[in-house]
Amino acid sequence: MSDAPAKSVGNGTSDLEVKDGQIIFDSVWTSLERELGRAKLAFPREIFWLNGAPGAGKGTNTQFILQYRDYGAEPIVVSDLLSSPEAKKRIDAGMLVGDREVVEILFRKLLAPQYVTGAVVDGFPRSMVQVECLKHLFARLNDLRQEFRHSADGVRFPKPHFHILVLFVDENESVRRQLKRGQECLEQNERAKRDGAPEIEVRKTDLSAEAARNRYRVFKERTYEPLQSLRDIFHYHFINAQGSLPEVQARIIKELQYQSSLELSEETYDLISPIPLSSQITQHARQDLVRRLDDYAERQTVLFRRVIELIQEKFLPIIRSHAISGQAHVNIETPVFDDALAIAMFIDIFSERGFHAVVDQHRIEIPESVDLTTGRILTRLKKVWRVSIRFEGSEIRRGGA
Known part of the structure; x- marks a missing residue:
């Protein structure tokens, strides 16, 4: 998020920032859909969301990833987007450039035609709101895939591939x-002064050990944990970026090759994706x-009460006797369970x-x-209901050693 301060606008009230991921996403998506149309919301087939600790080499390795994946477009650097005309216009109006604005500017950028095959996004997500x-x-792109895959626009909505890459x-x-980077920038600017060439911007945190250390800690506290929450959702590439550049790039290649072997084909994905x-x-x-x-209690009152009575009379005594183990297994014959709805009530209660x-x-x-x-043996059918109940048991406290 930009460090631009919130200022009073219009009637003197501050532009308060929403911090709910669902609300922010729905707002941005609705705006894009209203403006462009649902069939135009074709995002890149594959997106690398690149993040990393300060000094880990994001800028150095971005071009390497682009070349390795054969992407033609330049990376999308989120910090550069905050210097875009859209962001500057908002700052000049005295408003925040918060998560919603970052998300909308980024989404619009990703919809550009040069990113259709793939994109590398440097610096997103950086907060739990952005993670959400x-x-x-990702969920919405999967929905679009299902919606359009049998239509003429189906080719524009492939199975989405998100990669979280953390250096x-x-x-x-x-x-x-x-x-080291700060010192190199200062030396380069000294040469530029002598040669009359333009100087480059030097990050203030690159000139102070205390500031550099604080920047690292901010990353660990505000960005690293939200990124970790994506480990079980997307392809997650955690790269040890210590060592020489060739060593780090070899690790990146090895990790991406391994993850590629785990990806489903489009055909397989389409077959199983209707299963949520x-x-x-x-x-x-x-x-x-x-x-x-509530519906049982209102519309099926008699049966609901019978199920509750069954639980109280037949099951609770057994459950109490197994309170320590946290498991109770009951075999019971009861006409109550002849009604399938009664079983549903039983489980829900x-x-x-x-x-x-x-x-x-x-x-x-x-x-x-x-x-x-x-000589035929005549039988009757006996129905026994086997019920297994699990719950958190009670620990036994023992005295002594």
């Missing part, structure tokens, strides 16, 4: 590299559970109370008589 926006973008060095190495991710199923599970329980219940039906044929004429 990235997750929402990492320890604190001492980071400070050493920052100060576990995170999509569980995202609103609690709200759905509450809605179902236990879920709401913090238990995990699984119900399985076991059918047993019990011999009752023999037809002496035919």
Whole structure:
């Protein structure tokens, strides 16, 4: 986020920044869809989201990654976007360039035709809000893939590939590299003065060990942890950036080659993608559970009460006797479970109370008589419900050594 301060605008109120990833993403996406049309929101097939500790070599290795992946367009450097006309216009108006503005400027840049095959984004995401926006973008691109894949526009909406690439060095190495870079810039500017050439900008934190160390700590505290949260969602490349440039680049190649072997083909992905991710199923599970329980109580009151009574009379005594182990297994014959809705109620009630219940039906044929004429054994069907209930057990405290 830009360091530009919030200033009073218009009626004298400050431009307060929203810090909710879902709200920010929805706002940006709605704006783009309204302006460009849904069928025009074709993002790059593959995006490398490059981040790293100060002095880890992001700028040095960006061109190497572009060449390795054969991308034709220049990298998108988020800090440069904050110097764009759009950002400057907002700053000049006395407003913040916050997460929403960064996300919108970045998304618009990614929609440029030169990035259709792939892009490297340097410096995003850097906060938990931006991480959430990235997750929402990936989910929305998957939705577009499903929506358009059988249409004439299907080729413009391939399976999205997001790579999180983090270059990492320890604190001492980071400070050493920052100060070395600062010294080299000062020496270059001295030569430029003598030759009458333009001078380059020197980062202030590259001139002070204390400032360089603080910059590293800010990265660890504000950026590193949000990036870690993406490890189980996207292709996550954690690169040890200590060592010589050839050594680091060899590690990058090795990591990217390994991850490429794990990627599904377009055909395989399209076949299995209608099955939702576990995170999509569980995202609103609690709200759905509450809605179902309220519906049972209002519309199926008699059956709901029967299930509650069954739990109180037959299950709670057994659960209490297994309070330490945290597991109870009950075999029961009950006509209540003949109604499939009663089983759903049973599981939902236990879920709401913090238990995990699984119900399985076991059918047993019990011999009752023999037809002496035919020799046929007549049986009756016995239904036994096997119920497993798991919960957090109680620890036993023991005295002595």
